[in-house]
Structure formats: C-alpha cells, structure tokens
Amino acid sequence: MPVGEQKLDESFSSGNDSEELLKSIKPRTIFERVKVIYTRDENSFLSHKCFSYLISEGLLDMLKNGKRNMEENNLIKVSIDDDIAWEFRKEGYWVGIITNDLEYTDFELSFIKLLLSTSRVNFPIQNENNQNITSLIAELFVKDLKNTTEYDEWQFGGSDYFKSVVDFFTSRNTAIQAVLPAFPCKSSNLEKVSGPLPDRGEQMALQKLITFARKVKEIYKPGIKLWIVSDGHVFSDCIAVDDDQVNVYSSALKNLYQTLKSDDEDPIQFSSLVDIFSLNNSLFKETTLKDIQIGHYLDTKIDEEAEICRKILVTSCDTDSGSLMRDINTPKHPRLYLYRGFSRFMTEDLEFHPIATKLSRKKFKKIISKVAFEMIKRNDAYSNLVELFFPFCLRLSIHAHKNCGPKFGIKLLDSNNCLVINSLEDHKAPILTDLLHIPTPWHNSIVEIDDKKVLYAIKSGHIKNGLEQGKGSGGWNLEKMCFELKNLKLN
Template structure:
C-alpha cells in the first residue's frame, strides 16, 4: 500500500485537527493511533491514481441567535472556511497530483425541527452555500443535502424516513452518554449550543426551563447526527470522513477546524468573522462588539467585523493601581496581596486587575485590608465582578456551624474536595470567601484548594489515560437542591483547551458522623481499576505540590478559580467560632452546567 503518501495527507489534515478535550489523548504528533483507521482507505485512492474523496457533514444553517451571528445567510465566516477547505485540497494536490475533493454534507434539513430553524431558512442557506462553493471552489468542493437523498419529498417526510431507516434507540443512547466520556463530551457541547441558540434577543421563558428542554433535545440531535452519518456512509462508502466535532485519539473520523477560534466548538454558522492584524478569527457577535470591532459591509450586506486595535485586558492605570501593594507568591499556587499602608480598602483595587490575577494564578488572597462590615457590602462588591448567583437564601451563604446541622457544610467535619455549582443550573467562575471570624490557630478549618491543571500536568500519561476513562454520576439532596449531575473526571476548562478535573471525592459510607453523604457512582472501568483511580487521584489531588490549605485570619478575602480548582475543608474544633461568607460570581457569558440531569 502507498502508506507513506497516505500518511503525509493524514498528517496535513491532523495539523488542523479539532481535538477532543476529554477521553484518551494522543501520545504523539502526528499520532499513529489517529492515522491508523484511515490509512487503508486513503491508500486505495492513491493506488487507483484518483482524487482522494472526503465527506464533511457541516454548514447546516445559521444560528437563530443574533447575539452570535449577523443573520440567516452565509457571510465572511463561511467564505473563509470554504477558502480554507479549498486550500487544504490544493495542498493535498501538491503532495499527490490527482488531488482531493470534499463533499460538504449540509445537514440543516436534518436538524431543522430539533434546533428550531424553519425549513425556509434552511432552503435559503443551502442555496447561498451552493452559490458560494461554485464561486470559490468549483473543482474541489460540492454540496450534498438530505433533499438530494430523496428528491421530491417534503422536509417532514425526509426526516421521518431518515429516523426510520437509520435511527437508533434513545434509551440506549442515554445509557451511552452516561457511560462513555467521548459521547458525553459531544452531547454536552450540543446542549450548550442548543441553549445558546435559543437565548437570543426576544427569548421568552426562564433559562432553567430552556436548559431542561435542551438537554432532552440534545439526545435527538445526537441520534439524528448518527443517522445522517449512516446515510452518508451509504452514499459515499469509500470516502474518508471529516467532522466539525472534536474527535478523540484513534477516532474513525478526523476532526477539523474551519478557522482560528478561541473556542474548540465554535463554527462559522455560530459566529462572525473578525479581521485582526494577524488575520481572521471566529468570534460570537456580542464578543466582537464588546472588544470594539466595527461592522463591515460588502455589496451592501453585513459581512464581517474589523478590529483596528487590540488592547490588553489590563490597562496601564490598573497595573499601577495594583502594584502599589505588596504582592507575594503563595506555594504551591496563588498570590497574596497586602496593603502598602494601613486603612486601605479592598474596593479601591481594580477588579479587572484582580480578575486577571485569579485567571492566571487561580487564587488570590487579600489580607490586611479594611473589608466588609456586613453581607450586603460583600454582595455589592461581588457584583462588580459580574453576575452574582442567586440562591433561595439570597446571594451570600453564611458558612457557620449549626447546632443541629442537616448537611456537612454546616457541621464541623471534613468536607471532601468538589467543585461549586455542580448541582446548580449554572457553574460559577469565581468563588469569593470572606472570613468574618477565624477559628483559633490550632482549631483547624482550613479551606483546601487543589490545582487540577497541575495534577494533570505532573501525572504520567498512563495514569491520565486511566482517569480519562471514568465518568462520575453525583446525586445530592439538601435544603437548596435535589440534583443529579454527570461529568467525566478529566474534561476541559470551559474557556480554553486546558484539561481540568471535575471530581467529588468519595466519603466513607461507614462514617455515621458525616452528615448527608452524597450518592456517588463511577463508571467506565472494572471495580478493581476504579479503586486504583480513586487511590491515585486522591493522592495526586492532596499532594502538597498541587494543594494549598488556607489557614484563615479574620478579614481575609479569598477569590478562587472554580473552573480549575477543586476545594474542600479540613475538620475544625466544634464551637471554634469559624464564620465565613461565600458568594458565587458567574462567568461572562455564564456557564450553563453541562452535566446537570435534573
């Protein structure tokens, strides 16, 4: 077989790959595991001396959310993606003269009823895409739609026939989502998009209701996507399969990015093109406008945005503002800030400066400042950081020992490592803790923070691969919620590709003094290997190279990165007077809980 030439072609595709953030990661680049499933198929084209055929299910229809896109028709975002695919074919032609062709399997008709887009909008988008391909890449790209599979049928008949001939059991799919990390990752990404697409201007109804509906519809999207894939396989049995979804190591599909983007899931039909000094990048429309990009028209129609000047997140004034104070590193991570002189107010420090420090160092301690006289003052300050989470009790949780606690957070016991918001509709980016009264020096009660990015960076690849196979299902009932959430242990930071750990440390079921044990279930490996996972994970999370235990002093303010860290609490002496206040601040945009089932 012509494996050398085939390997070169696959390596070219993999250089633009859309990586899966969970699951098993590639041991090398280019990865032999990722090349393996495609070598024989590619080699057959080369042996016959004919163009390599690829299929790419993509370009369905524009998102209906005008906070993300300019309108219902293809624009510069699609144009640069088509140019990119045409360039890929040209570069393959330099390696292999017969070249390559890509059939874009536009699937707007497939999903229109599930994503809430009228078939008329699908018609307009498909027609405009056909014109774009004929103009930009007439010899390398072509369009295939569900309409082509059964000409003359209505959209409803087409979708019904697709489900009947190629569909699968939603019951089996639900079980697969629970048990398999890669399926779960794809499902959660689709839930996120379904919520975002309906949360545009004019949306009526609550976000929580929309999230519940989207979690249900996402199963239909996954099932329909697979049915569409099977139909494509029937029509193009020899073609090499590309995908716009992130793919795990060794997948039978090659995940491919269609443009530079800060988000591994962002696509041209969910974004706008923004022209910067370094070229085009895909962004959500509101994000482009937020950084001052200007709308550009071509042929009288909105086309893309132009960002003339890219300014840093922290301006010079803010940098000077924070540098007036004493800033020292905390081991093994975080920074501590103390006032340059007595009487300084926390509220005088630039929130932008502090936010940047937390995102970079994951934890910031402010000690020695005049802080907050009551809970209302703390809540008002936190509102400067962003949207503050609302709870049945308000925005400020009083963490103080109860005489007859109904949950362990109100007891004086150890609290296992976990992440906040795991049982809520939205996961906060920042936790703000204010110490009203500290326990005695030898009374315990330290808050523990574990840096999960460092845990993963220092673990060997075999251990990370083992952890990546496990998914946790967490159930907890207390005064403020009765919820179930599911998450792979190794997943991705919601704002970038950095792997993080989402894990609720198991409690000892035999410990009858522990109040309100959570119900935890872990799947993906046999019991003996699960025990190994828990043992190695606990050792790594509590290793002093990764864990910081904060001994409280009255007046301390700690701001922590909830997207990256896990946190817990050491037990403390009963009636030691430990009193903290905690506020959750949501990210921008808020992170809808990807794993919440109810």
C-alpha cells in the same frame, strides 16, 4: 447546578416521557440489517465494505448461480444461506448488499433500491502501490487540516487508519473521496453571528478546503473530491432555524464557492438530505411515511420536503431503541457527558430565543433536555446514513475527535490568518471543555481590527457591545463580509 447538567429525573426523563421511551423498543432498521455493501463483475468483487459479514471464497459463485428473483424496482433478490443478497445492475457491473433474511416493507425495499443506485461504491480494481503518496497526503492533512485534541490518538493507530482509507483510493489511482457533514446554516442566535447568510467565515473555510485540495493534487494527480453534506435539515427545527432559511443559506454557500474556485477545478461537491434521498425522483410512497412522527419542540417553520427527509432518516437509520435513555441515566456514562454537552450548547444557543423568555426556567430546562436528546438521536442516525451512502470515503468532522478513526476532526478556520478569541480586550482563545464543537463560521462572526493581517473569530455580541461602549469605531463591512473595527481601545 448548570442547566446543561441537571439530573435527568428533573427534566426530560421525569414522568411518562421516560417510561414511554424505555418501553418503545423499535424493530431493527434497514441500517442495522446491512451486513456488507459491494460491487462486482462476473469474475471478482471490485470493492466491498463489511459491517458485520466476511466475504467468503464461495460467495461470488452463490451470487451468480443461486436462485435470482426479480423484485420491484428492478432489484434482484438472491438467497444465501440465512441471508439475502440484493443486487442492482448499474453501468456494466453489479452493486449489492447482504442483509439478514427477514420480511421487508415497501419502505425498506425503496431504501435498498435507492442505496444500490446512488451510493458511492464504484471504484477501479486495486492495482497500484502508492504508499509513499499516501504518507505524503497524511502529512499534509496533519499540517493543514487536522484538529488535535488533548487525548489525541493519531500516533496510536489513527495515522494508520487514515492511511488505510486514503490508500483505498491511491492504490486504485482514482480521486480520493472525503465526506464532511458541515455548513448547516447560521445559528439563530444573533449574539453569535452577523446574520443568516454565509460571510467571511464561510469564505475562509471554503478557501481552506479548496487550497488543501490543490495541494493534494500537486502530490497526487487524481486529486481529492470533498463532499460537503449539509446537516442543516437534520437539525434545523432543533436549533430554531426555519427550513427555508437552510435552503437560502445552502444556495448562497454554493454561489460563494463558485466565486472562489478556478474554472479548471471543482474539488468540492455539495449534497444534502434532499439530494441523498433523491426526492425529485422519489421511490418512497407517502403512505409509508404518514405515521412517522418527528419530535418538534421549538416554533419553527417546517418545510414539507425537509420533513419527509427527516422521516426517511429516522425510519431507516435511527438505531436507538431505548439505549440512549438508559445511557444518559447511567452515572459517568460517555453518552451522559455527550448529552450534557449538547444541553449546555443549546442553552447558550437558545438563550435569546422567544421560548427562553416565555417559559419558566424549569420548563425551559425541560425543552432543552428534549432538544438535546432529539439531536443526539438524529446525529446518530445521520452518521449511520453517511456511512451507508459514502462507505469508502474518508470521514471528516467539524467536531473534535481523538483521531483514531473512523472520523477525523478538522479546523475550518486557519489559525495562521484567523484567531478564535473570547473577547476584544485580551484576544485569548476560548478554553474548549468538551469534544463537541470546534469553532466554526456558523457559530461565530469575523472581525478585522485596525487593518491587521490576522482576522478574529468572536461572538458578534462582543463586537456590538464594544462599539456601544465606545471602544472603537466601525461596524459591518458589506464588501469584506465581516465586521471592521478601528482605533480599538483596550482596557
């Protein structure tokens, strides 16, 4: 049985691990308590995103005329029937959330203040009818970015969902906002990548996004703003990458972007956990986080700042209370297949990690199981975080989706100029057996073969093996930021 498909009772769920997890029912997180986020002035709601609450006709009057108490951090607390509204005055308008009426900790109050003061929620009132433009942008997305899956549902509601999000912005004649969690860091597996820094792959990916933004601006003058929110520190310790290496990669990526864009444009904005949580001006007290434990299963260097971010992330947005363990112990459950996909992927990614050679196969499988489980939990928490802080944004993903919303999968490597292949000999595209990963620059290497116009994305190990076997000449080209092969000999 493949490592990624072992029975749970043989690895992670065996013994006390499973029992302790199933018994640990955590209290509801702040993410689960938020029912709606909104902005308003004295006359009307300017924008709102409902999670589990419907805006009623009398709500505005209750917010204005109800008992308003000043809390810490300049938060206004308003009681509304069985709920609470939290409001914060910002640039001439109110931004607020409605939550259930429970006791709130210092941590949760700090998180609420951060959310209200920094989330992307302030947009003009709807006053335009730009549905034709919205349709053109949807067509452009399909043509230039969208990743299509075998069970794609774009034509069965996905297109309408996509247009409704875009129309939120075009009807307000303001720049479309899209958010893409991506560009974490290079894989630690040097049989996949050339090294730890961005290379030709990232260059092509950024250029593709810049080009897409330029085409949107030709159709729609306000254009589009693409938020790249790095998930590097979300998963770095799970994928055997030191936290400081994530910082080096991110800095190099931003520098690369500056060389690709023109001076009169800036369509991409970069963000990260450190940026979202505003650690340079943090509202969070160390005492509120000191008892939070993060599961670390690989020997990586942990940065204090990144660890604080992970603690804030799981404390505020990790909604698992034992359900994930039950799901992956349920035959044919979708989360079981997701868990197996993560396990297979991490088995491959950590194949040459020292831990794989030091441990027995059984112990290695158990570590992989724990890592996969931890990654799913953090991925869920991270998705929840993005939903809170970018509530109106078009949500893009480098993972394959059915494209029915709210997330839409995209391809960062353009098949017109870069083909993903399995080997140097046959140039066949890999068969993707799950909805987990679309090929990305940080899990592959780029190679130019015999000066062909089309480049190829492939695991670096195949290139190195080909050179060692005398199938061609060449190596790493520093100027081109990719491998270069000449006189390739095919079998």
